[in-house]
Amino acid sequence: MITQRLLxxxxxxxxxxxxVFIGVIIQEMALPxxxxxxxxxxxxxxxxxxxxxxxxxxxxxxxxxxxGLALDALAGTPLMGLTAASRLLIVMGIGHFxxxxxxxxxxxxxxxxxxxxxxxxxSHWLLLGSVQGFDARLSALLMQPVATALLSPLVITxxxxxxxxxxxxxxxxxxxEDMEMRSTLQSDMNGQGRE
Amino acid sequence: MGSLIALLKQYRSELxxxxxxxxxxxxxxxxxxxxxxMHSVRGVIIDMVSPIQSLILxxxxxxxxxxxxxxxxxxxxxxxxxxxxxxQTLKAERIRTxxxxxxxxxxxNLLNMPPKPGFIRLSARVRxxxxxxxxxxxxxxxxxxxxxxxxxxxxxPDGLVGRVAHVSQHGALVLTLLDINSRVPVLIQxxxxxxxxxxxxxxxxxxxxxxxxxxxxxxxxxxxxGTGGIFPKxxLVGRVAxxxxxxIDLYQKVxxxxxxxxxxxxxxxxxxxxxxxxxxxxxxLAIADDLxxxxxxxx
Numbered sequence: 001m002i003t004q005r006l007l008x009x010x011x012x013x014x015x016x017x018x019x020v021f022i023g024v025i026i027q028e029m030a031l032p033x034x035x036x037x038x039x040x041x042x043x044x045x046x047x048x049x050x051x052x053x054x055x056x057x058x059x060x061x062x063x064x065x066x067x068g069l070a071l072d073a074l075a076g077t078p079l080m081g082l083t084a085a086s087r088l089l090i091v092m093g094i095g096h097f098x099x100x101x102x103x104x105x106x107x108x109x110x111x112x113x114x115x116x117x118x119x120x121x122x123s124h125w126l127l128l129g130s131v132q133g134f135d136a137r138l139s140a141l142l143m144q145p146v147a148t149a150l151l152s153p154l155v156i157t158x159x160x161x162x163x164x165x166x167x168x169x170x171x172x173x174x175x176x177e178d179m180e181m182r183s184t185l186q187s188d189m190n191g192q193g194r195e
Numbered sequence: 196m197g198s199l200i201a202l203l204k205q206y207r208s209e210l211x212x213x214x215x216x217x218x219x220x221x222x223x224x225x226x227x228x229x230x231x232x233m234h235s236v237r238g239v240i241i242d243m244v245s246p247i248q249s250l251i252l253x254x255x256x257x258x259x260x261x262x263x264x265x266x267x268x269x270x271x272x273x274x275x276x277x278x279x280x281x282x283q284t285l286k287a288e289r290i291r292t293x294x295x296x297x298x299x300x301x302x303x304n305l306l307n308m309p310p311k312p313g314f315i316r317l318s319a320r321v322r323x324x325x326x327x328x329x330x331x332x333x334x335x336x337x338x339x340x341x342x343x344x345x346x347x348x349x350x351x352p353d354g355l356v357g358r359v360a361h362v363s364q365h366g367a368l369v370l371t372l373l374d375i376n377s378r379v380p381v382l383i384q385x386x387x388x389x390x391x392x393x394x395x396x397x398x399x400x401x402x403x404x405x406x407x408x409x410x411x412x413x414x415x416x417x418x419x420x421g422t423g424g425i426f427p428k429x430x431l432v433g434r435v436a437x438x439x440x441x442x443i444d445l446y447q448k449v450x451x452x453x454x455x456x457x458x459x460x461x462x463x464x465x466x467x468x469x470x471x472x473x474x475x476x477x478x479x480l481a482i483a484d485d486l487x488x489x490x491x492x493x494x
Contacts, residue, residue, distance in 0.1 A: 030324035037458035061212035073240040075325040076332035081222030128329045135395040140328040
């Protein structure tokens, strides 16, 4: 029991990083389906955005940079560091505008994820285009953000479950405090409504 | 001093982000992907990821194995009958092939040419595939420990896949023909016209440097020319799908449909030259052979 608790307490701060890297590994896996080649969701982006929104204390620039660099190495990106840079910018952006987004409805968050996925791919296309020409798999370029958006509810539900089971007691500066605040606010509003 | 430390602590996250952003920009600008350091960096990352991917894919492999075993049993009787019939035909074919091989050897001796160099065939499973729209590479589960090294040709029974670009102890990154940075010297099997096959990150290939007026037709088979020192001669690359002779260019635009279906790759073979030096000699002879057949003048 003590060992389990010790292991849990040790792994908890690493959980966001572990999930982000699992996302990287899964999205770079080869599956013999034609659809997977074109409509491959960007799991690591969804996971990174989620943790940056709800546990920014465990999902900082270092995680964004290292996961981006791993993606660059595994995907054979011609410009090493390109995804690392774009992930850093995304994380920094969420750091500034995350407070508004954190309190938003899920649909808004999903739209933001889709928009960020499109922006990331678009910026890569422009940057790489200037280096090696604008030839790219357009189907993948357009469909990957769509697949990311479609699968984001599923991934986020899974992350909420991990968050609640493993990180609930480990309340950071944001995240669960906000969630509790929101639920208190919601119950207060419901109470007023009934009165 | 105290206030500076307090300021640094306050903006620690922003500061880290800026420093890392500078590192990323430095990597993009200064580091070339082909350097030794980058090979080792990629190698370390591939080594870390490859076993985990294998673990995740193990249920799928087990399922495929069980399915193919079951299908195999079902088809065994039918296949057996068909094979018996085929065997009768092949016996006659074998005798004919043997006599042709002997004749070939005699003619080679006559021309004082060394026989085509032998290759050791290594097999590997495809574990990873690039999710990027700007690169077409795959990751194999075999590395230096299994005898792999850089610049080996990667093939399937359908044809050429690409070449090993980075290799680590337990994994390798293969640059497929479809990648925009891939260039393979080829020739048209029928007319012996030479050219270079280039990828464009899409699903088709472009055969470049094919001069206007040269003999190219749709459905022509494209094979490796054996030049360049990586790919042995005669590996199937694809078939000509379209030819654009218009425009003011000196060259025709030849679109080639690859022989391999890259999105469905599961296992590949790697061709390791038994004797690299002998391979280089054979390569030089292949160039001379093709130049004499095509009448020269092609790249």
